Every structure is written in structure tokens, then in C-alpha cells.
Amino acid sequence: MAILVTGGAGYIGSHMVLALLDAGEEVVVIDNLSTGFQWAVPPRARLVEADIADEAAVDGLLSGGGIEAIIHFAGSIVVPDSIADPLGYYLNNTVKTRGLIAAAVRHGVKRFIFSSTAAVYGMPEENPVVETARLRPISPYGSSKLMSEIMLADASVAHDFSYVALRYFNVAGADPGGRSGQSTPRATHLIKVACETALGRREKLSVYGTDYDTPDGTCIRDYIHVSDLAAAHLLALGHLRAGGASEVMNCGYGRGYSVREVIGAVNRAAGHEIPVEFTGRRPGDPAALVARADRVRDVLGWRPAHEDLDGIVASALAWERDLPDRKRQAN
Template identity: 60%
Template sequence: MSVLVTGGAGYVGSHTVRALYEANEKVVVIDNLSTGFSAHLPEGVPLFIGDAGDENLVDGVIAQHDVDTIMHFAGSIVVPESMRDPLLYYRNNTMTTRSLLNAAVKRGIERFIFSSTAAVYGDPEQVPVPEHARTRPLSPYGSSKLMTEIILHDVASAYGMNYVVLRYFNVAGADPLARIGLATIGATHLLKIAVEAATGQRAKIDVFGTDYPTEDGSCIRDFVHVSDLAQAHRAALSYLRTGGASVTLNCGYGRGYSVLETIEAVRRVSGRNFAVSYAPRREGDIMTMVADASRIRATLDWTPQYDNIETIAAHALAWEEKLLREGSGNIQEAVSA
């Protein structure tokens, strides 16, 4: 039996594929390579280049590779872009998943692991935010993911499928051995932008909002190392295989760092200074987002290994320096932080 990973050549997907591969799982990937890289997949992992919403493609892959579980990463993830082009997000995130689930149901797939987001909570009334908190997204990105969660719940109830929804907080870092990492040009992840500034690829980094009612005026985020997140997916697979019931879990550490604290961590690990400019708040941004991580630790066999902002920053920096050595860096103005 095999695990089908959609978006498996992307940032989180490729780290999860590698974690599964190293655990001797049979893995097959569907990715349209719009933001993913085939070179980030372990040698020998089959890659089908196409859309996760292509039901004919999905049906053929499931049949050919004896798939019994789907991990779904494919989708769009940039909050400001979703504000400008909401229809893109409802197509890429919600409609694509509906088609993927339709193909899965036809083939009798019993297990589904979905890549969701803490953006479904909006501005939380309680911090750390638990899974039972009210969901009220502030962006089409968050809304498109929440709609997908609702569809998945209804499909699973109707067709006997079990699922794990993993609500990511802020994913960051790179493979500790610098084999893979975030390589998408124009990525809007804060730590990615900061290490690009530290390596001279950006003239500056923009901080959006310094007047929030937080200790230093900037937003606060719960950063989770991408390799720890990959292991959470592996643990979710084991959980479902041993009869675990459908569940929604926060993926975070339960510790928040402000945007300015994060920038200072990159300065410390790199030993370099870089310019920071300050801009007004950005529509759709959430002030404070920190996970209540008690449920995931109680439910899954998951022990984070890289719960430290400087470790996360150091791994992101090592990956960025590797990209530069290999000539894959890109010079551009800062987009967001």
C-alpha cells in the first residue's frame, strides 16, 4: 500500500515525503510544480506532474500505486494574494479538494490527512488558541481552508473515511542537513525573507504594523520547524492506521515570538545586520497567533526536536546559503514580513 502526497514537491510536502521515505513508506506524489521542485524528492519516488483536482489523474495514480491514504498539501497559501484574488483561492484550495475527495471516495480511500491553517481562527479570543475556538477567518485564504475542513468532515461522515486535519501555525526552517528547504521565488514567509536579507539578497525587510498592543508593537507568531511538522504528518498516519478517530489538531509549539524578536534571532545566528523598514498594518494579518498544542501531544506520538527560534533560524540560513552557493539565490525587493 502507498501514500499519495499531493503537493509533495512543495515546501512542507517535500519534507513530509522525505520523512515518509526514510521511514520506508511507499510514497507517490502529484504536483503541478507551480511552487514545487522535482529535485526535492528522494530518488525513486514517483512524481506525476498535474493537478490534484484532476480526477482522472488521481484515479489512475490510486489504482496504479495501490494507494490507501492521501496526504493533501496542494494549494495556495499567501494571505495578501488571497485578499486580491479570492476566486483563485476558492478554486485552488476548496474546489480542488472537493474534486480530490470525489476521486478518493470512488476508490474507497479510508484515510485522509489535510494540510490546514491557524488562519481559520481569525483573531482569536483566547491565546493560546485551542481547537474548539470559534472559527472566523479574516482572509479568503483562511476561509477557503475552513470550507475544505467542513467538506472533509461531511464526506468522512457519509463515506466512512477517517481523517486528521492539521492546522499549521507558522511553518519555518529547513531540513537540518540542508538537503531541502523553501526555494520558491517571492516567498512571503517571515524567516525566509529575513535570511534573504541576512545574505544580501534583499535591500531591506518590511515589518507591517508596529502599533499592535503587544510588548514591542509587532505581531506574534508560533513558529513550527518544517521537519517537526513533517514528523507530525507521519505520526498522524500511524494514528489513523491504528484505528484513530477523525480529529483536528493544532500544529505549533505553544510559544510565540514577535516579528521583531524573530528578526533579531536571524541577526544573531547570521552575525549580520540588515535594514528593517516599518510599514502600516496589512489587511488580513492577525495580531497574535499561538497554539494550544496540548491536544496534538496527547493524541499523536509526536515529540518536537527543533523547538527553538534560533535553531529554526540557523537551519533556514544554512539552506539559504546553500542556494546561494549553487547559484539559486534571487535578488529582489522585500515583499512582506
């Protein structure tokens, strides 16, 4: 039986596909390629170009019992965009997820792993933040993901259906073997933008706020390597296969780095200083957001292999340097 990966042509999804294939799994990808890339899906995986809202396409994949589990990445992820287009985010992240859950229940697919986010916490009162902290998202993006978590919890009570929701902190880096990485144009992730700046593809890196209540005045975030995140999903699949209970877990290292520290790591990897512009705060940015990640370690036995900031940045920069050639070869 196969694992269905939604959004498997995107950044995190493509790394998940690699991890599954490396583990000997059969993989089917569904992706509408609106932000993903066909070339990011390895030939050993079957790619179906369709939106998860296409009920006929999803039913066709799930009918017949060939899909054992769904790992769901498809969705929209840019917080400022969600504020500008909240209804679009509720459609893409919540309504379509509801349809996917319903299809899983309808076809007897009993295992579901969901790509959630630390944005469900909003402005946490304490750091590191635990899974039981108050959930107060401050963006439609965070709310859209929280609504999906609620639907999963309710569906698991009403049906023979179990799930793991993984709340990501700041995902970064690229496959150590150079097979995949962050390839989306106009990405907003700090490490991605800093690497583009280091290679001269952006004029400068903007730093939003230098007066936060942090040691150097800039925001602190917990950066997790994308391959470690994919490994957590693989362990979540094993947990559900073994009959494990539904779970919600943070995915981070429990160690935060400031924007200035990230810039220092990029400067070291690039061998030169990148141009930086310091400007005012953006609305809604917490001073710090760091995971308390004991649960994913204790329940799943997750042991990250790439939790060094310099290593994360070096892998991201190497991918960014080679990305234009990869895109040319794909075309």
C-alpha cells in the same frame, strides 16, 4: 502500498516525502510544479507531474488499490493573493480538494491527512488558541481551508473514510540534513524574507506595525520547524492506521515570538544586523496568534525536536545560503 503526497515538490510537501521515506514508506508524489521543484522530490519517490484537478491522472493513481492514504498539501497559501483573487483560491484550495476527496471515496482510499491552517481562526479572542475556538477566517485563504475541513467532516460521516486536519501556525526552517528547505521565489514568510535580506538578496526587511498590544509592539507568532510538522503528519498516519477517530489539531509549539525577536535571531545567525524598515500595519494581521497544541501531543504523542527559535533560523539561513547552487545543479 504507497502514500500519495499532493504538492510533494513544494516546501512542506517535500519535507513530508523525506519523513515518509526515512520511515521506510513507499511514496508517490503528484505535483503540477507551478510552485514546486522536480529536484525537491527524492529519486526514491515516484513523481507524477499533474494537477490534482486532472481527474484521469488522479483516478489512474488511485485505481487498483495501490494507494493506502493521501496526505494533501497542494494548494495556494498567500493571504494577500487570496484577497486579490478569491475565486482562484476557492478553485485551487476548495474545489480541487473536493475532487480529491471524491476520488478517495470512489477508489476506497480510507485515510486522508489535510494541510489546514491557523487562518481559520481569523482574529482569535484568546491566545493560545484552542481547536474549539470560534472559526472566523478573515481572508479567502482561511475560508477556503475551512470549507475543506467541513467537507472532510461531512464525508467522514457519510463514507468509510477518516481524516486528520492539522492546523499549521507559522512553518519555518529547513531539513536539518540540508536536503530540502523553503525554495519558492517571492515567498512572504518572515523568516525566509529575513534570511534573504541577511544574504543581500533583498534590500531590506519591512516590518508592518510597531504599535500592537504586545510587549515590543510587533506581531507575535508561533513558529514551528517544518521537520517537526512533518513528524506530526507521520504520527497522524499511524493514528489513522490504528483505527483512530477523525481529528482536527493545531500544530505549533504554544510559544510565540515577536517580529523583533525573529529579527534578533536572524542577526545572531548571520553575524550582522539586517536592514529593517518599520512601516504601518497591514489589514487583517492579528496582534498575536499562538497555538494551544495539547491535543496533538496527547492524541498523537507528538514530541517536537526543533522548537528553539535560533535553531529554526539557523537551518533556514543555511538552506538559503546554499539554494542558488542547488538550483544551478538542478539545471
